Amino acid sequence: MSDRKPFIAGNWKMNNTIAESEELIQALLPLVGAVEDVDIVVAPPFLALQAIVDSARGSAVGVYAQNMAEKDAGACTGEVSGPMLAEIDVHGVILGHSERRQLFGETDRLLQLKVPKALEFGLIPILCVGETEEERERGDTERKLRHQVQEGLEKVPLERLHEVVVAYEPIWAIGTGLTATPEQAQDAVAFVRALVQGFDKEAGNRVRVLYGGSMKAENAADLLAQPDIDGGLIGGASLDAESFAAIVEAARS
Numbered sequence: 375m376s377d378r379k380p381f382i383a384g385n386w387k388m389n390n391t392i393a394e395s396e397e398l399i400q401a402l403l404p405l406v407g408a409v410e411d412v413d414i415v416v417a418p419p420f421l422a423l424q425a426i427v428d429s430a431r432g433s434a435v436g437v438y439a440q441n442m443a444e445k446d447a448g449a450c451t452g453e454v455s456g457p458m459l460a461e462i463d464v465h466g467v468i469l470g471h472s473e474r475r476q477l478f479g480e481t482d483r484l485l486q487l488k489v490p491k492a493l494e495f496g497l498i499p500i501l502c503v504g505e506t507e508e509e510r511e512r513g514d515t516e517r518k519l520r521h522q523v524q525e526g527l528e529k530v531p532l533e534r535l536h537e538v539v540v541a542y543e544p545i546w547a548i549g550t551g552l553t554a555t556p557e558q559a560q561d562a563v564a565f566v567r568a569l570v571q572g573f574d575k576e577a578g579n580r581v582r583v584l585y586g587g588s589m590k591a592e593n594a595a596d597l598l599a600q601p602d603i604d605g606g607l608i609g610g611a612s613l614d615a616e617s618f619a620a621i622v623e624a625a626r627s
């Protein structure tokens with residue numbers, strides 16, 4: 375049993391208007407109550423962030439953004455910066471989600487700037503990594519993870535490395551209903567942890583590594599029972615307050 379605190383994050387992706395986001399958080403807050411033994415996070419779309427920060431203030435639920443620019447300010451139409459997120463008391467940010475990488479061309483080089491930038495503004499970064507189905511079939515999973523983790527964390531000051539959260543999300547399991555087996559997930563997550571230990575042994579022991587990809591109430595307990603899996607990054611199942619709360623509950627036992 376590790377002494378790393380479990381971390382359960384719900385990525386709402388491009389779902390929920392402000393009113394719908396409000397409805398979801400109001401349904402979730404009483405279900406999770408004052409849970410203290412799990413870090414619980416929701417990541418609403420940008421427009422709902424302020425409302426959800428206000429609604430969740432003082433509760434057990436932290437509020438994260440789904441993306442952040444690598445610069446503080448400037449001519450970057452459509453982007454949102456770290457200082458803007460920090461100003462409204464957002465607690466952290468998901469970075470390098472595979473949808474950002476695949477649909478919006480985010481590269482490891484860009485993430486190398488974004489991860490330390492988030493920390494600079496007091497935001498906890500969740501760095502997402504993971505292989506495609508073809509890469510897994512070719513036996514390239516570890517090579518892909520090595521590249522993503524080493525590039526993504528390269529410019530993080532060593533003394534702050536343990537604050538970063540890494541989410542292993544095999545792309546073939548995202549939104550597909552296909553879940554990695556607990557053994558597949560454990561192997562990949564342990565590999566990610568070893569890569570962080572390669573930067574700094576102690577930080578690698580402390581860093582939280584999550585699994586993401588069709589995690590739901592029914593399979594959460596088996597995944598979370600694996601020794602290196604410290605939590606989950608949940609998409610679809612986080613849009614239903616009861617399902618998400620059930621995953622939080624699974625992380626407690």
Ligand SMILES: O=C[C@H](O)COP(=O)(O)O
Pocket residue numbers: 385471543547548549550551586587588589607608609610611
């Ligand atoms: O950010 C969350 C992941 O992409 C997982 O999404 P999913 O639970 O809908 O498969």
